[in-house]
Amino acid sequence: MKKRRAIFFDRDGVIVTPILRNGKPTAPWKRDEFQIKADVHQILSLIGSFGFLRILVTNQPDITHGHVSPREWRWMQSCIEQLPFDDVFICFHTNTEGCLCKKPKPGMLLEAAKKWHIDLSHSYMIGDTGADTKAAAAAGCKSILVEAPYNKRVKGNYKVKCLFDAALLIQSS
Template structure:
């Protein structure tokens, strides 16, 4: 079985747009900015034989604020620039009741089945409580990148860090 690092998109790979202390996804490719250190961190994890799977909630599609094509364009751009092995994108809103929307673990479980991933030897990296809960529910170790947003914090992440570079150092034992 394989090991994976599951990654939230906005706030982990690319800069989230913070308004009133809360993070929001970019609405277009023009607003998309890959965070510093992300390429290096992902390349090192990929070189260490971790699958890199982006697991992202994009409810603005369901809400009519963003077109699905625009989200897919941003994902395709990230895939062209970074060593990402796959994307699991939930386009639903909370009221839709799907199992793929974090904090539920459906997207991680589906990716694990598709890619023969051992979740107990895998990690979930996110910047919001939903990411940490989904990772824990799937049986992964969890990382919380703490940007001190004005919102609910996760209950018990395994690690609290300040960047994806720090995540890479912990996973690969680079101290």
């Protein structure tokens, strides 16, 4: 079977506007904090038209931490499910649980690669933090960092201003 190429997407800070708390980007905790970034639906469709699988890989420890109620989280997730992703992988664990899925570990990317027969060396992870770029490197795919004031010191294979610029970069690859 021919292997597929994929684009892995982080959620908070890439698909969804991050909420800054004490200067750190965090997930929205309530539905009135939740906002999908502009043009995400169209950009995902565009990337799909280039032949890539679109896979969300997101750390969501805030239910376990008690910052977000299951009810609010499910409401936000129902919005995510309206977007044209081919698959969604979610790690609900906290740092202390020692799971293999929480980024910067590559578990979710490796699991997706197995499930979908993905050629990781010709795939990309789009993220906004070092956990994303490190997970990409550990999985053997390239990272694209969406630049933000809080990630100036994060290293990635590529840096872009916005998700649309990431789509253009992917198109030319």
